[in-house]
Amino acid sequence: MTKILVINGPNLNNLGRRDPGQYGSMTLPEIETAISNRAEKLGVEVAFFQSNHEGAIVDYLQESSASADGIVINPAALTGVGYSLGDALRDAGLPLIEVHLSNIHAREEFRRHSVVAPIAVGQVAGLGWRGYLYALEHMSHHLQEGGAA
Numbered sequence: 191m192t193k194i195l196v197i198n199g200p201n202l203n204n205l206g207r208r209d210p211g212q213y214g215s216m217t218l219p220e221i222e223t224a225i226s227n228r229a230e231k232l233g234v235e236v237a238f239f240q241s242n243h244e245g246a247i248v249d250y251l252q253e254s255s256a257s258a259d260g261i262v263i264n265p266a267a268l269t270g271v272g273y274s275l276g277d278a279l280r281d282a283g284l285p286l287i288e289v290h291l292s293n294i295h296a297r298e299e300f301r302r303h304s305v306v307a308p309i310a311v312g313q314v315a316g317l318g319w320r321g322y323l324y325a326l327e328h329m330s331h332h333l334q335e336g337g338a339a
Contacts, residue, residue: 191235192333193258194326195284196225197247198240199266199275205291213291214318221319228323232330244268248278255282260329262322264289269304276305285337287325290315311337 198218201208206217216224222238229236237258239250247268255261261284268275269290279286288306293316307313311332314321 191233192260192330193235193237194229194260194262194329194333195251195254195258196222196236196238196322196326197250197261197263197265198238199244199247199264199268199272200242202264202266203240203242216319221322224319225322225326228326232327234326234330236326244272244275248274251275251278251282255284258282258284259333260284261286262289262325262329263287263306264291264322265304265306269294269306272305276309279306280309285311285329285332287311287329288313288315289321289325291318291321292316 202218205213206215218240225236237254241247261279261282263286265272265275265288286309288304288310295315312328314325317324
């Protein structure tokens with residue numbers, strides 16, 4: 191069965207109470223439930239991981255990428271500065287889709303640069319929690335069609 195890692199970066203554990211006007215009112219566990227439900231319909235397995243620490247995400251990628259087929263990641267605050275995260279994603283050699291709840295391109299200048307985007311199959315930004323579902327669907331189809339990183 192196709193396995194997709196769904197990774198969330200810093201502060202996303204506070205979704206639901208963190209600036210709901212910008213990030214929505216759903217909590218991360220609620221978003222993960224929605225992703226799991228969509229994954230079941232798509233016939234793919236998902237594995238979730240969230241950390242506020244870049245090194246923990248790097249460790250997770252190094253430990254888990256060999257048993258996965260693709261990655262959906264919201265790097266959050268690491269988007270523009272997570273160079274070791276970018277290296278770990280590159281080293282994983284898996285296709286990935288970058289997700290952002292808010293439209294990072296319509297926000298502060300520093301949020302517009304991504305160290306992940308150059309190695310991503312695509313980016314979903316500004317579509318709220320549903321962006322994860324769109325990314326999962328696209329990744330599932332991408333992998334079924336033999337898409338590579």
